[in-house]
Amino acid sequence: MNCQIKYKPTTLADVIYPNESVREFINTVARGDLIQNIIFYGPNGTGKTTVADLLPYAISGESAIVEEKDYSELLDQKDLKDYIQRQCQLTKLGDENARYYLVLHEFDNATKNLVKLWTALDSFADRITLFATTNNQMAIHQSIRSRCRCVEFPAISVHSFLPRATSILANENIAITQAELVKQLSVVKTGDLRGYLNQLDDLIATRKTPIPPKRLQLTVL
Structure with missing residues (x-):
């Protein structure tokens, strides 16, 4: 028996939130009422990764275009800005209003090509959304933090x-x-x-x- 596998949340409604404030904020984002880059931070095992993974599909449906590369593989792209631009263009082929989602976990360990990343976030702000997770938000470079809403996921009581x-x-x-x-x-x-x-x-x-x-x-x- 493994409850982590058997009872893993499949929708945001299944998630156990640390408090109502966080729940309400996530629901606002999921409805599409608030479009923001978000850094989810807090200790291990608080649901950050689960929420970041589920949010794109809650917002855009099962057809959501989500970057599946590990953050290190993404940042290692020879021309990161060009890569993101091409992905954004592909995203919009089927739906002019579709967004391209970057979901990057344990992002406090990222150090390479961050200038190119925030440049891309600025250049394609109308087409791209970043959801990143970390245990320590302050370990993420200020250039990225300043372009994101930081949402704390404290320990679950x-x-x-x-x-x-x-x-x-x-x-x-x-x-x-x-x-x-x-x-x-x-x-x-x-x-x-x-x-x-x-x-x-x-x-x-x-x-x-x-x-x-x-x-x-x-x-x-």
């Missing part, structure tokens, strides 16, 4: 995760009191969703009712 945990255990036919569940989840001190889901894996593994072996039916002659 047990209280925030509790409804999802209850739903998962109910789906797995695991009976447990809320007090017991809170105690089990409180073992995770970092507010990391992966840690909470690992705790659920342990609960499910230890509390699943084993299927009794079938009895052999003996025929008396």
Whole structure:
């Protein structure tokens, strides 16, 4: 059993947000009411990567054009500005209003060709949107940060995760009191969703009712 895989969010509605302020902001962006480059920052396991991956499709539908290269591979392009321009042009072939999405994870480690990247962001601002994730926003170069909205994803509290945990255990036919569940989840001190889901894996593994072996039916002659 791996809850991280089985219960991985497939839409933004499935995401566990750290607070209502973040949820409302993401929903505003998803509706297309606010078009911005965004840096999602915060500790590990808070949903940053999941939200950044899902947002382009929430905004533009399943046909969204998303850059699939790792940030280092993207920044290694011989002529980055020309590459991005060609991608933007291809994006607009099917829909004049379509946008080209750059989704770049752990972007605080990026150091090469950042001048070319922010130049491209400025040159094609009407066609391109950047969603980047990082543990430390200040480690991202100021030239990029100044062109983005920085949105914090703080640690997820047990209280925030509790409804999802209850739903998962109910789906797995695991009976447990809320007090017991809170105690089990409180073992995770970092507010990391992966840690909470690992705790659920342990609960499910230890509390699943084993299927009794079938009895052999003996025929008396």
